[in-house]
Amino acid sequence: MIKTPKKSLIVTLISLLLFGNSPALSVSSENSLPDIGTSAGATLSINQEIEMGDFFIRQIRAGAPLIDDPLLNQYINKLGHKLVNHADSVKTPFQFYLINNPAINAYAVFGGNVVLHSGLFRYSRNESELASVMAHEISHVTQRHLARFMEDTQRKAPFAWAGILGSILLMMANPQAGMATLSGTLGGFQQGIISFTQSNEQEADRIGMQILNNSGFNPHGMPDFMQILVDQTRYSSKPPEMLLTHPLPDSRLSDARNRANQYPKKTVPESESQDFLFARVRILTISATDQLNYIEQILNNYSQGTTKEQLAASYGRVLLLSQAQKYAEAKTVLSPLLDKQPDNIWFIDAMTDIDIEQKQYEQAITRLQHALQKHQNNPVLQINLANAYIQAKHYPQASQLLFRYTFNNPNDPTGWSLMTELAKKQGKRDKELVSYAETMALQGKFDMAINYLSQASALVALNSNDQARYDARIDQLRQLKQRYSQYDK
Numbered sequence: 001m002i003k004t005p006k007k008s009l010i011v012t013l014i015s016l017l018l019f020g021n022s023p024a025l026s027v028s029s030e031n032s033l034p035d036i037g038t039s040a041g042a043t044l045s046i047n048q049e050i051e052m053g054d055f056f057i058r059q060i061r062a063g064a065p066l067i068d069d070p071l072l073n074q075y076i077n078k079l080g081h082k083l084v085n086h087a088d089s090v091k092t093p094f095q096f097y098l099i100n101n102p103a104i105n106a107y108a109v110f111g112g113n114v115v116l117h118s119g120l121f122r123y124s125r126n127e128s129e130l131a132s133v134m135a136h137e138i139s140h141v142t143q144r145h146l147a148r149f150m151e152d153t154q155r156k157a158p159f160a161w162a163g164i165l166g167s168i169l170l171m172m173a174n175p176q177a178g179m180a181t182l183s184g185t186l187g188g189f190q191q192g193i194i195s196f197t198q199s200n201e202q203e204a205d206r207i208g209m210q211i212l213n214n215s216g217f218n219p220h221g222m223p224d225f226m227q228i229l230v231d232q233t234r235y236s237s238k239p240p241e242m243l244l245t246h247p248l249p250d251s252r253l254s255d256a257r258n259r260a261n262q263y264p265k266k267t268v269p270e271s272e273s274q275d276f277l278f279a280r281v282r283i284l285t286i287s288a289t290d291q292l293n294y295i296e297q298i299l300n301n302y303s304q305g306t307t308k309e310q311l312a313a314s315y316g317r318v319l320l321l322s323q324a325q326k327y328a329e330a331k332t333v334l335s336p337l338l339d340k341q342p343d344n345i346w347f348i349d350a351m352t353d354i355d356i357e358q359k360q361y362e363q364a365i366t367r368l369q370h371a372l373q374k375h376q377n378n379p380v381l382q383i384n385l386a387n388a389y390i391q392a393k394h395y396p397q398a399s400q401l402l403f404r405y406t407f408n409n410p411n412d413p414t415g416w417s418l419m420t421e422l423a424k425k426q427g428k429r430d431k432e433l434v435s436y437a438e439t440m441a442l443q444g445k446f447d448m449a450i451n452y453l454s455q456a457s458a459l460v461a462l463n464s465n466d467q468a469r470y471d472a473r474i475d476q477l478r479q480l481k482q483r484y485s486q487y488d489k
């Protein structure tokens with residue numbers, strides 16, 4: 001299923017932070033947040049960090065162009081968790097998000113949330129380079145740099161948390177504006193913050209490279225990617241955003257190069273990961289429709305490259321043909337690929353999209369059901385199948401599948417938006433309202449969510465199970481709103 005990323009903000013996550021039983025919510029509800037103003041230097045608890053991360057991610061969903069693409073989200077999360085599995089001191093769940101932004105940037109938000117810009121895929125030439133950025137961010141999280149930064153700031157000046165948090169969030173999303181706000185908030189403390197950041201950068205590089213190497217990637221991916229950043233600085237009037245949140249003095253690059261040289265030489269093939277190539281081609285195709293020439297150039301290079309690169313080039317052609325609504329041509333390219341690799345999720349997804357566009361719903365459904373026997377509970381296949389059921393007007397099957405899906409993946413906006421679409425088609429107004437309420441809640445718009453749930457509650461029979469469920473959800477969201485109000489300015 002292709003959804004062109006829109007400014008309107010939806011992300012897909014296969015989430016670890018479940019509504020009802022997330023570690024953040026269940027544990028921290030037992031003890032209210034410590035009063036930082038009077039206990040400067042007290043360690044920011046992990047649970048509090050996770051809760052702040054959850055708050056931030058809701059804000060980001062509401063305001064940033066998150067890429068709503070199950071395949072790409074599956075890819076970055078799989079890669080991210082491969083790295084996390086080789087990290088020490090992992091205290092939070094990890095979740096990776098992709099934002100449609102051509103600037104090279106990545107940042108770690110509180111509580112194991114790591115945000116990547118799509119621009120990283122344009123500039124990373126192989127998976128080790130991309131993974132080096134992710135390993136660096138993962139290390140900021142495991143070393144709790146952001147939490148330590150906040151504590152440090154608190155020690156220096158007892159400012160309101162909301163102001164500092166807001167500035168940090170802004171700095172991550174828009175470093176130049178954020179830095180100005182932060183220095184405004186903190187006045188003379190800015191210098192201290194920057195040196196603090198540099199020591200964190202060194203630590204994140206050092207630990208990140210261990211993670212990178214231990215996960216089987218080429219440690220030279222890190223200095224190689226830093227070199228790309230340096231070159232960008234040289235050739236453009238504006239330095240990459242990433243350098244504002246992650247300062248890169250020459251010493252960082254030479255340190256990373258020296259360190260990488262100390263690791264035993266590893267033969268990681270040039271284009272080691274087929275999935276990386278597919279993801280790169282897919283991101284370039286769906287996130288930059290105005291840069292067709294550039295994409296053509298990449299695909300041409302790939303088509304003369306290794307077998308894996310050639311396959312990625314063909315996949316890219318299929319996506320471009322589909323985007324141009326040349327479905328028959330797209331199928332001609334894709335069919336032999338799918339014949340050779342019938343379990344390939346990238347190909348299954350692309351073929352399903354074409355089938356649905358051509359209104360061949362039953363064919364899509366059969367293919368997806370078959371694939372799900374092999375890849376049980378795969379989110380990409382489930383979302384595609386739910387969509388195919390809805391298009392084919394198989395509403396009971398769609399309903400059953402989406403009920404289970406949203407239960408297992410409550411933080412995935414795609415599940416809720418399909419649920420909303422289904423309820424609308426079925427004329428079930430209360431279900432439509434409650435599904436939409438979940439979409440709003442995921443964006444931190446609790447008042448709207450509660451309002452929709454109240455409307456739904458008024459529509460159903462008094463004292464019915466549905467009403468009890470909607471009312472209970474209203475209570476939960478009221479509590480969440482109350483707890484998160486402290487982070488709002």
Ligand SMILES: [Zn+2]
Pocket residue numbers: 136140200201204245246
């Ligand atoms: Zn950094």
